[in-house]
Amino acid sequence: MSLPRPLEGIRVVDFTWVRAGPWAARWLGTFGAEVIKVEWPENLDILRMNRFTVPTGVEPGPNSTGQFADTNANKRGITLNVRTPKGLEVIKKLIAVSDVVIENFSSRIMQRFGLGYDVLKQIKPDIVYISMAGFGQTGRHHNYGTMGPAAQALSGLTFLSGLPGVPPAGWGWSYLDDTGGMYGAMCALTALRHRNATGKGQHVDLSQMITGITLTGSAFLDKTVNGRQARREGYPPGNRTTWPGAPVTNNYRGPTVAPHNGYRTKGGGYNDWCVIACFSNQEWKNLVKLMGSPSWADDSRFDTLNGRLEHQEEIDRGIESWTKTLEKYELADKCQADGVRAMPVQSSEDRVEHDPQLRDRGMYTEMDHPMLGRWKFQNAPFKLSGSPPEMHRPPPMIGQHNREVMEELLGLSHHELEDGYKDGTFWPEEMPMYPYVEEALK
Amino acid sequence: MTNNVSPNPAALAGPLSGLRVLELADEKGQFCGKLMGDLGADVIKIEPRGGQNTRSVGPFYKDIPHQDRSLSFWHYNTSKRGITLNLESTEGRELFRRLTATADIVLETFPPGYLPALGLGYKDLASGNPGLIVCSLTPFGQTGPWRDYLTCDLAHLAAGGQMASSGYDADDVADAPPIAPGGGNAWHIGSHYAYMGIMAALFYRDASGEGQYIDASVHEACALTTEGAIAIYLSTGEVVQRHTGRHASPDNSVKIQLPTQDGGWVNVTRSGSALNPARLRRLAEWMDEHGLAQDLLDEKYQDLATVQADARHTTDVLANFFANMPQEDLWTGGQERDFPWGAIRTMDEIMGDPHLEDRGFFVEVEHPELGQSFTYPGAAAIYNGSPWAISRRAPLIGEHNEEIFCGELALSKGELTLLAESGVI
Numbered sequence: 078m079s080l081p082r083p084l085e086g087i088r089v090v091d092f093t094w095v096r097a098g099p100w101a102a103r104w105l106g107t108f109g110a111e112v113i114k115v116e117w118p119e120n121l122d123i124l125r126m127n128r129f130t131v132p133t134g135v136e137p138g139p140n141s142t143g144q145f146a147d148t149n150a151n152k153r154g155i156t157l158n159v160r161t162p163k164g165l166e167v168i169k170k171l172i173a174v175s176d177v178v179i180e181n182f183s184s185r186i187m188q189r190f191g192l193g194y195d196v197l198k199q200i201k202p203d204i205v206y207i208s209m210a211g212f213g214q215t216g217r218h219h220n221y222g223t224m225g226p227a228a229q230a231l232s233g234l235t236f237l238s239g240l241p242g243v244p245p246a247g248w249g250w251s252y253l254d255d256t257g258g259m260y261g262a263m264c265a266l267t268a269l270r271h272r273n274a275t276g277k278g279q280h281v282d283l284s285q286m287i288t289g290i291t292l293t294g295s296a297f298l299d300k301t302v303n304g305r306q307a308r309r310e311g312y313p314p315g316n317r318t319t320w321p322g323a324p325v326t327n328n329y330r331g332p333t334v335a336p337h338n339g340y341r342t343k344g345g346g347y348n349d350w351c352v353i354a355c356f357s358n359q360e361w362k363n364l365v366k367l368m369g370s371p372s373w374a375d376d377s378r379f380d381t382l383n384g385r386l387e388h389q390e391e392i393d394r395g396i397e398s399w400t401k402t403l404e405k406y407e408l409a410d411k412c413q414a415d416g417v418r419a420m421p422v423q424s425s426e427d428r429v430e431h432d433p434q435l436r437d438r439g440m441y442t443e444m445d446h447p448m449l450g451r452w453k454f455q456n457a458p459f460k461l462s463g464s465p466p467e468m469h470r471p472p473p474m475i476g477q478h479n480r481e482v483m484e485e486l487l488g489l490s491h492h493e494l495e496d497g498y499k500d501g502t503f504w505p506e507e508m509p510m511y512p513y514v515e516e517a518l519k
Numbered sequence: 520m521t522n523n524v525s526p527n528p529a530a531l532a533g534p535l536s537g538l539r540v541l542e543l544a545d546e547k548g549q550f551c552g553k554l555m556g557d558l559g560a561d562v563i564k565i566e567p568r569g570g571q572n573t574r575s576v577g578p579f580y581k582d583i584p585h586q587d588r589s590l591s592f593w594h595y596n597t598s599k600r601g602i603t604l605n606l607e608s609t610e611g612r613e614l615f616r617r618l619t620a621t622a623d624i625v626l627e628t629f630p631p632g633y634l635p636a637l638g639l640g641y642k643d644l645a646s647g648n649p650g651l652i653v654c655s656l657t658p659f660g661q662t663g664p665w666r667d668y669l670t671c672d673l674a675h676l677a678a679g680g681q682m683a684s685s686g687y688d689a690d691d692v693a694d695a696p697p698i699a700p701g702g703g704n705a706w707h708i709g710s711h712y713a714y715m716g717i718m719a720a721l722f723y724r725d726a727s728g729e730g731q732y733i734d735a736s737v738h739e740a741c742a743l744t745t746e747g748a749i750a751i752y753l754s755t756g757e758v759v760q761r762h763t764g765r766h767a768s769p770d771n772s773v774k775i776q777l778p779t780q781d782g783g784w785v786n787v788t789r790s791g792s793a794l795n796p797a798r799l800r801r802l803a804e805w806m807d808e809h810g811l812a813q814d815l816l817d818e819k820y821q822d823l824a825t826v827q828a829d830a831r832h833t834t835d836v837l838a839n840f841f842a843n844m845p846q847e848d849l850w851t852g853g854q855e856r857d858f859p860w861g862a863i864r865t866m867d868e869i870m871g872d873p874h875l876e877d878r879g880f881f882v883e884v885e886h887p888e889l890g891q892s893f894t895y896p897g898a899a900a901i902y903n904g905s906p907w908a909i910s911r912r913a914p915l916i917g918e919h920n921e922e923i924f925c926g927e928l929a930l931s932k933g934e935l936t937l938l939a940e941s942g943v944i
Contacts (some may be wrong), residue, residue, distance in 0.1 A: 250766055278904070433665065
């Protein structure tokens with residue numbers, strides 16, 4: 078007998094699109110919930126159109142992008158026009174037999190559909206409703222829109238990243254879509270467990286932008302408690318803990334130490350970099366010995382933390398003259414063997430192809446995808462001894478599961494289903510159907 | 520500026536109330552404990568004698584270092600009670616076992632193998648409490664060739680791929696290194712996934728009665744948190760290039776981080792605000808109010824193909840408009856016109872944001888030991904039926920030793936004194 082999955086028997090109506098919302102629902106599916114993604118072909122999820130992730134030789138189309146695939150694994154998918162009275166009636170039937178409704182539309186779009194929380198709880202009194210609007214559903218600017226990078230900017234996260242004296246580097250991806258997704262999943266899991274314990278559902282009103290503020294570490298308290306000015310000399314200090322010559326203030330990453338930086342490695346390629354950090358005098362001594370005790374490093378000014386902080390430029394130049402002689406993985410291995418904190422800067426290719434740890438732990442699982450073929454999906458970053466999370470289903474092709482959801486789950490007759498395709502409920506009237514959609518109707 | 524997230528928090532308990540968590544965590548897991556504590560779990564932080572090392576991380580209150588004055592420790596340890604315990608003593612281990620008998624969750628961040636070597640591994644602890652969930656959150660997990668490697672936030676952001684995606688366009692900063700974004704986010708990322716693993720284990724326990732062991736890896740969590748970089752590689756074999764303030768991508772995309780007249784920047788996210796004739800007109804009319812529309816009101820921009828073809832020119836005109844306007848007016852003016860723009864705010868600008876005040880985000884937390892209250896960051900999400908709340912400030916060292924050891928484990932004051940004198944607490 079197979080073990081029950083953690084969310085066995087939980088059904089999720091997933092109205093989400095783009096990244097943050099779908100990533101949230103993806104994890105509910107990974108824990109065994111039955112996730113049904115609701116889409117409409119005239120307003121395609123933009124990840125279905127991500128031009129950078131259609132593999133060579135695969136016919137472009139809404140079912141052909143690698144980015145949509147990984148973000149929407151472990152879900153089934155239906156197409157339904159909830160803006161029509163008939164579509165609204167169908168979605169209410171689905172909600173009535175579901176546990177969670179999750180969406181990341183702009184604020185109050187669900188109310189406009191006639192699916193606000195007041196309506197949802199009439200249909201299903203203990204429903205858990207997770208909204209993930211950029212600014213949330215309440216507050217005077219709830220109508221403000223955000224994509225990940227703008228949310229990061231507004232939250233204070235962007236300002237924490239970069240070199241001093243030049244514009245912020247920010248985050249080179251939508252961190253608040255990945256992490257906003259985490260919070261969406263965490264909210265759903267938490268509210269669902271509360272429902273299981275008390276019988277009561279609720280609306281959880283998550284804000285993507287505000288999530289970012291809570292991820293700035295102690296920068297917030299340094300302002301409110303110490304009154305520290307954010308814009309100050311030598312801040313942000315790049316990959317260092319503090320910038321040489323500037324007054325020592327914490328950079329909210331951990332203790333103030335040196336060396337602590339990125340260094341070029343052998344090969345000189347775009348990602349041939351490693352990082353090295355010495356958290357104690359002993360770790361610095363270990364590094365000096367490992368470098369072969371070069372004459373530049375044999376300097377009493379570097380024996381103390383203060384001295385190393387002051388002379389970071391000199392130390393970093395010296396370290397880099399050594400790191401450039403070693404390949405980045407070899408360098409990290411040597412450092413680690415001698416008690417020095419060092420890791421390679423890893424690109425996406427490095428993580429998939431070269432990272433021995435991720436390979437050993439089985440970070441990527443392959444599944445068959447109807448358009449992409451044998452395809453890698455990212456696993457959960459934890460192992461559960463009793464109820465392991467599973468990649469069990471490739472993402473839905475658009476409208477792929479209409480028949481099984483409408484007929485088997487909601488009890489519509491085949492005739493009603495066919496009518497819905499003719500009257501624009503399950504597929505736009507003017508849009509040609511994909512062969513698999515027609516096939517499913519036979 | 521103070522609000523509570525619920526009109527009457529006393530009437531409603533947090534969603535995790537009733538759960539007891541024993542947290543033995545340093546920088547890697549303290550945020551996970553805070554997440555659970557602020558949502559109502561009874562989190563007992565078990566620190567080594569003399570206090571957890573995270574107490575010595577700055578910044579400090581008024582820049583005076585002291586183990587009870589670390590703002591970093593304050594931030595990450597709200598809603599927890601604190602006790603001290605030397606697990607390397609026989610008496611310490613015995614007291615820990617007694618505490619695990621009534622706990623739901625143990626969250627620990629020791630090096631792999633440390634607790635089992637003390638006879639405190641999952642199997643040892645679960646034998647007295649089969650429903651116990653033990654989560655180990657470590658740099659690389661309990662297995663694999665890098666298991667024992669030393670790390671820090673920077674090291675994880677290097678190996679996890681964050682740095683390979685973050686940095687500068689060469690024409691903004693020549694020869695720039697890959698940049699590790701600040702804030703301690705490797706630990707946040709690890710803590711979020713540990714939280715999810717713990718929740719999954721709770722559902723399983725609710726259904727089966729069985730606890731389990733969770734082996735969570737900060738490295739895997741970080742490797743999973745670079746949005747499209749992995750998918751782009753898997754799909755096309757291409758590795759992303761770093762760009763200033765926007766998505767790393769295989770191409771040289773349009774710049775979207777525009778400097779403002781007052782020395783700030785506004786992010787004008789492309790994908791959410793792709794221009795069409797109507798949107799460009801709306802923008803141009805606003806710019807024209809300030810005499811800065813240049814040719815954008817020209818009739819030729821009522822043609823979509825022209826708008827798309829002239830994207831770089833439009834960006835130049837927009838950049839000039841930005842260079843002549845203050846940051847605050849730009850991003851809010853854009854939002855009022857339905858452009859999802861965001862200023863690069865610092866804490867200086869975030870304080871007092873009326874929208875945040877409306878949502879009760881700024882919460883006052885009392886520090887009775889200092890006779891003062893301070894403003895802490897509130898909730899990312901408003902749980903309307905079971906409110907988030909900071910129930911107390913971070914514990915002082917051993918603050919709840921008497922409450923837990925005498926109050927719960929029924930030790931006498933005399934026994935407590937002996938434990939302190941003999942190096943157990």
